[in-house]
Amino acid sequence: MRYFEDLAVGETASFGRYEVTREEVLDFARRYDPQPFHLSDEGAADTHFGRLAASGWHSCAMTMAMLVEQMKAVPTASLGAGGIDELRWLKPVYPGDTLRCQTELLDKRKSATKPHVGFTRQRMTVFNQHDEPVMTFIANALIRRRGDGDTAPAA
Template identity: 50%
Template sequence: MFKIFLEDLVVGSVETFGSYEVTRDEVIEFASKYDPQPFHLDEEMAKKSVFGTLCASGWHTCAMTMSMMVKNLMGRGTASMGSPGVEQLRWRQPVKVGEVLSVRTTVLDARPSETRPNLGLSKSLIETLNQKGEVVMDFTATMMILRRPTQS
């Protein structure tokens, strides 16, 4: 089932993947449930905001990014076992309706776990890009990943 293990990760490697179109209906639906600020919900109010237009919640941008990441990891057969967390989450610029997002990952570190011999930890810079290649959000994530099973 799994094809990519800790030992397959190369520090410094960069991968870009995904395509997620930001729609008006989804921006409003997400904001209605999780971040009901006027510039996420109402186009007229958004015009009067610092953004000047309806834009996605930063948390919605996180969710769209996560969707692309999981599809990529699962599609490639990565032996991911989840994440203990992220660091330095930054929303660089607003994500507007009609933009198409993708993800760029850069492997910063990959090492065996000190306490669990079958696991490793990989730290990556995760950047969410718009269709112009501009970074709209970034964070550093640590992923728990299985080590390649040994032959017995």
């Protein structure tokens, strides 16, 4: 288990593999982002996408799926997240793309009021199969600390 104290500012990690399928792009769009360019090639033809493209929110969801798999592979004492900053969709994500993630720990600090909590900020970059960045954001996470944190109530 990796705790707050185990994390070093500047460390990076590369992980994940997510194959984007047409069916999943359509299903997500129908349910959550029913704009024409997310629903059909015809609806996207006259846009800058040129063809069916995944919703940016779907890209976020696929990234979260990869992140959870990474947290299972390398257990971290996560206490959840406080949000994201600077979300940017840099390139369209298309059916047939394969996504992967890279993180960099930008900074960390101990909570001033909760001795079992540390806060981190990590830059997440999502790449397609051509190593082109398609999305970036800063993740604000809460990580359990050792010591006093060992006796803290479960979050």
